[in-house]
Amino acid sequence: MRKPIIAGNWKMHMTIESGKAFVKEVAASLGDTEVEVVLCVPFTLIQPLSTAAEGTPVKIAAQNMHYEDFGAFTGEVSADMLKEVGATYVVIGHSERRQYFNETDETVNLKLKKAHASGLKPIVCCGETLEEREAGTTESVVKRQVEAAFEGISPELAAETVVAYEPVWAIGTGRTATAAQAQEVIAYIRSLVEAKYGDEVSEEMRIQYGGSVKPDNVEEIMNEVDIDGALVGGASLKPDSFLSLVNF
Template identity: 85%
Template sequence: MRKPIIAGNWKMHMTMDTGRAFVREVAAGLGDTEVEVVLCVPFTLIQPLKAAAEGTPIKIAAQNMHFEDSGAYTGEISAEMLKEAGAAYVVIGHSERRQYFNETDETVNLKLKKAHEAGLIPIVCCGETLEEREAGNTEAVVRRQVIAAFEGVSPEQTVTTVIAYEPVWAIGTGRTATAAQAQEVIGYIRGLIETMYGDVISEEVRIQYGGSVKPDNIEEIMNEVDIDGALVGGASLKPDSFLSLVNF
């Protein structure tokens, strides 16, 4: 049985004070949750929020990383640094990284492998633009991204990787894929993993949906057979909203 995972992606939001207050309020409202709760926070918040979340079910994630261990890469951060700061997860290949910061299928693959080397759990993203969907290319785009991401990744590493399907046209737009649309693509992704690694691995890999997830659509999304959680943007910035998602 795959454990549901709800991850809040704060993007470039929150300070230490607001972040700590958020963690306290969410931790108080979780109870005995059976959901894996992850907060993907700015680099400066990883260490303080790891400390604030001590003794709670909340795990901390980074939003990006470099694929080299060290070097002359001004402004970058390595997997080892993230691990040392207290991150348990790292988001890789988010569409905003692809769109604004020249992330490619190749760098996603390098980062995925480096994250595993460092003992981080990658949340690797894939998804099509509106133009690609309207042209009927959703499966082709997702197939290319998934196959490239997992090139040279072992079955043991794959089974602990979280995949996030995030249609670019649904991120921050208020436009959400229907539960059926999300299930269709996520089912396709699970089929790709089965082709690459076999049915045992594909049945264990957790696949999230991301794209304008809100308290009023989370239950419908989570009722789909292949959807194991959500990668949430705006709705993860307020404790009550995020708790509604976790306690779906």
């Protein structure tokens, strides 16, 4: 059985002190949770929050990384740098990285390979825009993104990769794909994985839904057979709200 994974993506929010207070409050309420709990935090928070989360179920993720080990890449951070300060997960190819920072299918693939080579656990994102959904091209867009991301990735590493389906039109808009809509696309993603790697890998891979997930809709979403978790933005910024998601 796949272990549920709830990941809060803080984007460009929180300071060290507010982040440490958040981790302390959440960790104190988790107990022996059967959910994998991840916080995707700004670079400056990774080390202090990794320290604050020691001995708790909370794992810390970076929101991005470069695919090279070092070089003249001003403003970028490598996988080894992230590991050194305590990150265990890394988000790759979030739609905001694609939209605002020129992330491409090719760079997503390079980053996925580097994350695995460096021992970071990747959460790789895919999803269509509103225009693509309305044009009826959701499946072709998602297929292109998933196939490009996993080019050259072994079955063993694919099984360890978390995929986050995030329809761009539902991120930060208040609009949410219905549970049925999310299930339909995530089942399609699982079928793509099965076609490439076989049934065993497709059944092992965890696939999240992301896009305006909130405490009042998370249970319905998580009840779908192929949805293994959520990648959550705004609703992950307050401890009580995030705990409601984890305790779906």
